[in-house]
Amino acid sequence: MSLNPMQRRAVMATEGPLLVLAGAGSGKTTVLIRRIENLMRFGRGSDCNLVPRDINEDMIKALKTRTGRCEEYAQVLPVSPWQILAITFTNKAADELKARLEASLGEAALDIWACTFHSACVRMLRRDADRLGFSKSFTIYDTQDSVSLIKQIFKDKNIDDKKLSPKQILSVISKAKTANRTAEEYYREAQSSDDLLMQKVSEIYSEYSRRMKSADSMDFDDLLLYTVRLLQGNEDVRDYWQNRFKYVLIDEYQDTNFLQYLFASLVTGRENNICVVGDDDQSIYKFRGATIENILGFEDNYENCRTIRLEQNYRSTGHILAAANSVISNNYGRKGKNLWTEKGNGELVTVYCCDNERDEGQYVAGQIIAMNRDGDNFRDFAVLYRMNAQSNSIEYALKRNGIPYRIIGGTRFFDRAEVKDVLAYMNVSAAPNDDLRLERIINMPPRGIGAKTVDTARSIAVQTGKSLFEIISAADRYPELARSATRLMQFGEMIRSFAAFAENNGTDAIYDEIVEKTGYLTYLEGKNTPEDTARAENVKELKTSVLTYMEESGDETLDGYLANIALYTDLDNYDSDSDAVTLMTVHSSKGLEFKTVFVTGMEETIFPGMSSLTSQEDLEEERRLCYVAITRAKTKLFLLCARQRLIFGRTNANRVSRFIDEIPEEHVHKYIPRGYGYSEPGFDYYSPRTAGDYYEYTPVKTRTEQRTQERSAYTPPARKAAPAQITLEPGERVTHKAFGPGTVSKLTPMGGDFLVEINFDGAGPKKLMLRAAGQFITK
DNA sequence: CGCACCACAATTTTT
DNA sequence: TTGTGGTGCG
Numbered sequence: 038m039s040l041n042p043m044q045r046r047a048v049m050a051t052e053g054p055l056l057v058l059a060g061a062g063s064g065k066t067t068v069l070i071r072r073i074e075n076l077m078r079f080g081r082g083s084d085c086n087l088v089p090r091d092i093n094e095d096m097i098k099a100l101k102t103r104t105g106r107c108e109e110y111a112q113v114l115p116v117s118p119w120q121i122l123a124i125t126f127t128n129k130a131a132d133e134l135k136a137r138l139e140a141s142l143g144e145a146a147l148d149i150w151a152c153t154f155h156s157a158c159v160r161m162l163r164r165d166a167d168r169l170g171f172s173k174s175f176t177i178y179d180t181q182d183s184v185s186l187i188k189q190i191f192k193d194k195n196i197d198d199k200k201l202s203p204k205q206i207l208s209v210i211s212k213a214k215t216a217n218r219t220a221e222e223y224y225r226e227a228q229s230s231d232d233l234l235m236q237k238v239s240e241i242y243s244e245y246s247r248r249m250k251s252a253d254s255m256d257f258d259d260l261l262l263y264t265v266r267l268l269q270g271n272e273d274v275r276d277y278w279q280n281r282f283k284y285v286l287i288d289e290y291q292d293t294n295f296l297q298y299l300f301a302s303l304v305t306g307r308e309n310n311i312c313v314v315g316d317d318d319q320s321i322y323k324f325r326g327a328t329i330e331n332i333l334g335f336e337d338n339y340e341n342c343r344t345i346r347l348e349q350n351y352r353s354t355g356h357i358l359a360a361a362n363s364v365i366s367n368n369y370g371r372k373g374k375n376l377w378t379e380k381g382n383g384e385l386v387t388v389y390c391c392d393n394e395r396d397e398g399q400y401v402a403g404q405i406i407a408m409n410r411d412g413d414n415f416r417d418f419a420v421l422y423r424m425n426a427q428s429n430s431i432e433y434a435l436k437r438n439g440i441p442y443r444i445i446g447g448t449r450f451f452d453r454a455e456v457k458d459v460l461a462y463m464n465v466s467a468a469p470n471d472d473l474r475l476e477r478i479i480n481m482p483p484r485g486i487g488a489k490t491v492d493t494a495r496s497i498a499v500q501t502g503k504s505l506f507e508i509i510s511a512a513d514r515y516p517e518l519a520r521s522a523t524r525l526m527q528f529g530e531m532i533r534s535f536a537a538f539a540e541n542n543g544t545d546a547i548y549d550e551i552v553e554k555t556g557y558l559t560y561l562e563g564k565n566t567p568e569d570t571a572r573a574e575n576v577k578e579l580k581t582s583v584l585t586y587m588e589e590s591g592d593e594t595l596d597g598y599l600a601n602i603a604l605y606t607d608l609d610n611y612d613s614d615s616d617a618v619t620l621m622t623v624h625s626s627k628g629l630e631f632k633t634v635f636v637t638g639m640e641e642t643i644f645p646g647m648s649s650l651t652s653q654e655d656l657e658e659e660r661r662l663c664y665v666a667i668t669r670a671k672t673k674l675f676l677l678c679a680r681q682r683l684i685f686g687r688t689n690a691n692r693v694s695r696f697i698d699e700i701p702e703e704h705v706h707k708y709i710p711r712g713y714g715y716s717e718p719g720f721d722y723y724s725p726r727t728a729g730d731y732y733e734y735t736p737v738k739t740r741t742e743q744r745t746q747e748r749s750a751y752t753p754p755a756r757k758a759a760p761a762q763i764t765l766e767p768g769e770r771v772t773h774k775a776f777g778p779g780t781v782s783k784l785t786p787m788g789g790d791f792l793v794e795i796n797f798d799g800a801g802p803k804k805l806m807l808r809a810a811g812q813f814i815t816k
Numbered sequence: 817c818g819c820a821c822c823a824c825a826a827t828t829t830t831t
Numbered sequence: 832t833t834g835t836g837g838t839g840c841g
Contacts, residue, residue, distance in 0.1 A: 126830040155831045179831085257831045292830075325829060424827050426833085446829085483817065604831060624828050646827055662828080685826060686832040817841105824835085 040064075040071065047345045048072045049083035051284070054339035055312040056332070060376045061361070061668035062352025062630065065314055069286060070137050072312065073121060073149065076284055077142065080114040088113065118148035120283040122304060125153055126292060128605060130628065150282075154297050155257060155604050158264040162255075165274055169263050171253055174596045176464050176471060177603035178249070178256045181452060183207055186473050190244050193499055201237070210242045214258040215294045215326045217265060220246035251504060252471040261296040268303040279306040290315030290335070294326040302338075309339060317372050318365050321624060321662045323654075333372065350376040350668075352630050354383020356704040357674050361667040364699045368657045376668075386674045388639075388697055390709040393681045393688075394427070398434025400677065401635050405440055405618060408633065408673075415441055417632035418618045421666050423644040426684055427637060428620055435618060445621035451602055455561065455572040456579055460599070462551045463544075466535035467595050470504040479509075479528060482560035486528065490521045506532065531555070543593040545583050552576065584774055623666045634670035636663075639678040640691035663696045676705075765793060765814075772815050773797065 040048060044064055047057045048071045059065035075083060082088045089096075125131045131152050138146035150157065159177070166173050178186070187203040190196075213223045220243045227239035249255065255263060268275045285305045287293070290313035293301070305311040313335060320329040336342045350358055358376050365371070391397040405418050420431050425446060435442045450456060458481055461474040469475070476495070480486045497515055498505045508515070510529035512522040531554060539547050552558050561573040586598050619631070623644075638644050644663065649655035667674060676697055681690050693709065765771065769781045779797035796802045 128830085130830080153831065177831095180829090260831080289830080322829075324827085325831095426826070429832085480817095485817090487817075622828065625830085627830080643827095648827070658828095683832085820840090821838085823837085826833085826835105 040067070041349055043345055043347050043349070044068050044071075047347065048075050050343055050345065051076055051081050051084040052308070052310060054309050054335070054342040056290075056335045056342055056344045057312065057314040057347065058344065058372055058374060059314050059316055059347040060350060060374055061316065061319060061665070062350045063347035063376070064349075064351055065288075065347065066134070066137070068347070069123065069134065069288060069314060070141065072286065073123065073138060074141055076116040076121060077118060077145065078115060079112050080116055082113040085113055116283055118142075118145045119150070120281065121149045121286070122157065122282040122284070123149060123151040123286040123288070124157060124301070125151070125288045127628075128153060128156070130288065131156070153604065154293075154300065155260050156600075158260040158300070159600055159604070161264050161267065161278065162260065165267055165271070166263070168271060168274075169267060170250055171255070171263075172468075174253075174467060176252075176254045176468050176596075177260070177600055178254050178473075179452070179603060180207075180257070181457070182254075182473060183245075183256050185477075186245060186248060187241065189473065189476075189495075190241055190248070193495070194241075194244070196241075206238055206241055209238045210245065211258050212326065213238075213242065214262045215296050217262065217296055217299060219262065219266070248472070252473060253468050254471060258296070261300055265296055265299045265303060268300075275303060278304050282306060283308070284310045285312070287311070287313045288315070291317050291320035291329060291332045292322045292327040293331045294328055295331075298328075298331045298338075311339070316374075317370075318368070318374065318661055319627065319665050321627065321658060321665060323658050329370065333370070346374055348374055348376055350378045352671055353378065353668060354380050354672055356382050356385050357667060357670050357672075359704045360386050360674070360700045361664055363701055363704075364660060364667065364696050365664040367699055368660055369653075370657060383672055385706040386676060386700065386704055388676045388700075388705050388707045388709065389678075390693065391677060391679045393679050394430040394683055395434070397637055397677050397679050398430045398432075401431060401637070401675075402434040402438040402440055404633075404635075404675065405435075406438060409440075413632065415616045415618050418635070419626065419629070419631040419633070419669060420618060420620045420635045420637060421623045421626050421669065422620075422637045423623060423646060423662075425622060427643075430683075431620060431637065435620075441615075441617040442620055443615070443617045445619060445625050449605075450575070450578070450582075451605060453572075453575055455576050459548070459551065459557060459576055459579055460602070462535065462555060462557075463547060463595060464599060465506075465532055466539045466547065466551070467599065469506040469532055469536060472498065472505040475505050475532075478555075482555065482557055484528065485524050486521055490518065490525070493517050494525070539595050544587060544595050544598045545580065547595055548580055548583050623662050626669050627665050630669055630671055632671045633673040633675070634666070635675045635677060636666045637677045638682070639676045639694040639697055640682065641694055642689070642691050643682070643684075644694055644696070660696065663694075769816065771795065774814075779803075 041064075044067070047055070047068045051072070057065070057068065059068070123131075123134060125134060134151045135146065135149075138149060138151065150160075152160070162169075162171070162175070163173050166175055184203050184207060187207055191203060218226070220239075224239040224243050227235045230236070249259065268278065282304055283306060285301065287301055292315070301311060301313075313332070315332050317329060317332050320327060320332070323329065336344060353361070355378055358378055362375055389400060391400055401420055405415070408418075409415060420442075422428060422431070428444060432442065432444070451460070458478055461477045464474045465471055465478065472495070476491060479491060494508050494512070495505055497503075497517065498508045501508070506529065508518075509525040510533075512518045512525035512529070515522075518525060534554070535547070535551060538550050542550070558573055558576055561569045561576065582602065583598060586601055587593055590597065590601070592598070619629075623636070636644075642650070645656055645659035649659045676694075678691070678693050678697070681688055697705075765781050765784060767781050767783055770778065771781060772778045773795070777797055777799045779795045781793060782796050782802070783794040794802060
């Protein structure tokens with residue numbers, strides 16, 4: 038009832054292939070949810086001729102009074118929850134979907150597969166990975182791991198990494214995988230071609246694959262590639278999943294790659310009940326292999342496809358939408374769509390040209406303070422930029438003005454060296470043959486096993502075709518290793534003990550065991566530098582993550598935990614509850630919305646970026662990115678540029694972004710000095726130094742300056758309804774599951790939650806959000 | 817083993 | 832400007 042006609046059509050068209058072109062802010066998620074509800078309640082009732090088309094409220098009422106029943110008449114083969122597969126791109130989106138489905142459908146929602154491509158693949162592979170030469174408890178490599186592995190291969194094969202960078206090789210390999218080419222196939226192809234680079238890469242790809250297999254590991258691309266192969270090569274497996282999933286839904290379809298397209302078509306059964314939702318104008322991940330052709334060609338790939346456009350925007354006011362529409366209309370390769378709103382024009386878009394990047398920051402800070410004074414919360418603001426390097430000047434200004442902010446992106450908690458070390462121990466305990474991770478920890482904390490020893494051991498491993506773990510476990514059998522044999526075997530013994538311990542203990546106990554027996558924490562704490570103290574904190578924080586996972590999933594297994602965090606990103610950590618301004622790249626902002634948005638660095642060579650200026654295709658992607666940025670704003674939009682900008686240690690004078698000039702004048706308020714950049718002379722020049730814009734200066738540190746000191750670590754994602762609430766009072770003695778006993782020192786209400794400060798006897802003072810941490814605290 | 821020093825390069829990154 | 836990776840020395 039609350040849907041508009043187009044949304045309703047998208048919900049009710051249950052049968053066959055359906056393409057939903059959903060503009061920004063058009064209620065896409067609502068449609069997805071209502072569609073699933075509809076499937077479960079009425080099956081195909083809304084999309085077949087067994088139920089009268091023109092059924093209306095009166096008829097329903099009549100039916101109800103006459104028979105006392107109603108719903109049954111409109112029901113045709115209602116769908117069971119486990120027959121639905123809903124794929125999203127981020128864990129966050131998946132969690133949100135799950136939460137909203139659970140809210141409206143209750144328990145039943147738990148059986149719906151609402152997950153990311155990658156986690157869907159993991160679930161399928163856990164069932165049948167043995168058919169592909171992996172164990173069912175294979176581990177997952179992240180990009181860093183993959184790079185390290187390539188580097189190792191370079192070393193072993195004496196390849197000069199000056200000429201070919203590991204990252205480049207990896208991206209070629211990734212492209213090959215995305216094009217559904219296994220190492221063997223790619224190798225064969227390369228042999229019969231005269232492309233020397235390809236031949237070289239194919240050798241590395243083969244070796245990489247071999248080592249991944251012997252480490253029983255898959256990288257992100259492998260998860261998809263192997264799943265696709267599993268489905269393509271095994272009729273019984275394919276039948277199993279196709280019979281199971283009667284209805285497949287895919288969100289953000291514009292960002293899928295070729296493999297994901299294959300995956301989607303392979304899990305979709307004969308009835309072709311596949312519904313994809315996306316917006317070709319928001320396709321911004323071409324550089325990661327996304328092919329916009331998937332969405333542009335959907336109607337050709339699926340016969341009898343129906344297409345529905347959602348163009349009514351519920352997010353932004355008129356001028357903002359007009360700006361977005363006119364910018365994107367300069368692109369050629371698009372389906373064509375025009376957003377409209379019933380909201381009225383709203384405020385004009387502000388275009389403001391600053392002197393330099395510091396003024397830009399100050400302008401943003403000044404505006405935020407003014408609007409905050411008028412009643413806006415800090416969480417109503419987002420500052421967007423094209424690249425992370427731009428964040429520093431903004432941070433500086435915000436800090437200086439005492440504005441709370443949070444940065445999305447940058448180094449993930451799970452990417453930090455110390456966290457990866459402990460995780461490597463956990464991984465190796467589950468899979469000792471993981472050479473890469475074994476090497477990572479073999480001398481961490483230092484235990485007298487030097488680089489030379491490891492080199493020797495590894496070369497023996499390569500020669501004998503055994504794993505590093507096997508070599509070091511029998512180190513006394515190799516005379517070359519005689520000198521460190523004892524230490525090596527001791528280490529091997531320790532790993533074996535962890536593996537045995539892991540057999541019959543929960544993940545939290547395994548964590549404790551590892552941290553204790555390796556002395557890793559003691560080692561960090563003993564160094565007594567602020568950096569190492571911060572690292573120690575992060576290691577302790579990891580326990581919180583373990584406990585949170587166990588709590589939320591009810592899964593105690595090490596494999597489960599490791600797979601879960603391998604697929605976890607920083608964005609999942611984003612908690613909109615705390616009252617702070619959000620800083621992030623335009624890419625990370627996709628899918629979010631804010632009352633007020635500042636887009637900084639609207640200059641040629643920044644946005645559009647330097648390397649997009651030469652290619653039409655890349656420029657169009659930048660334009661889509663700009664479209665994404667603009668459509669994040671609900672009521673106020675600021676587009677900022679600076680006539681001089683210090684970036685990467687150099688000062689540049691850039692012209693105003695062409696995207697600004699693509700917005701018709703009637704939608705903007707321009708403050709640009711005369712004779713500057715592209716613009717017409719004659720606009721007002723507003724000095725950014727207006728009284729009241731500046732605030733007392735206090736020395737502050739920006740992110741990069743304080744990285745190691747204040748890494749805010751891992752915050753458990755705020756999911757589901759709050760667990761049983763605990764009430765605390767200052768002065769009270771409590772015990773935290775990870776940090777031990779302590780005294781409550783302070784309670785501060787914050788965003789419907791409480792910030793609790795506890796002085797832990799062992800771990801020192803800590804600030805925790807009650808809603809998230811309460812479950813770990815006992816009195 | 818750990819540190820100091822230097823050269824080098826830097827879009828964007830849902831997994 | 833900044834982080835990173837390599838090298839060489841005590």
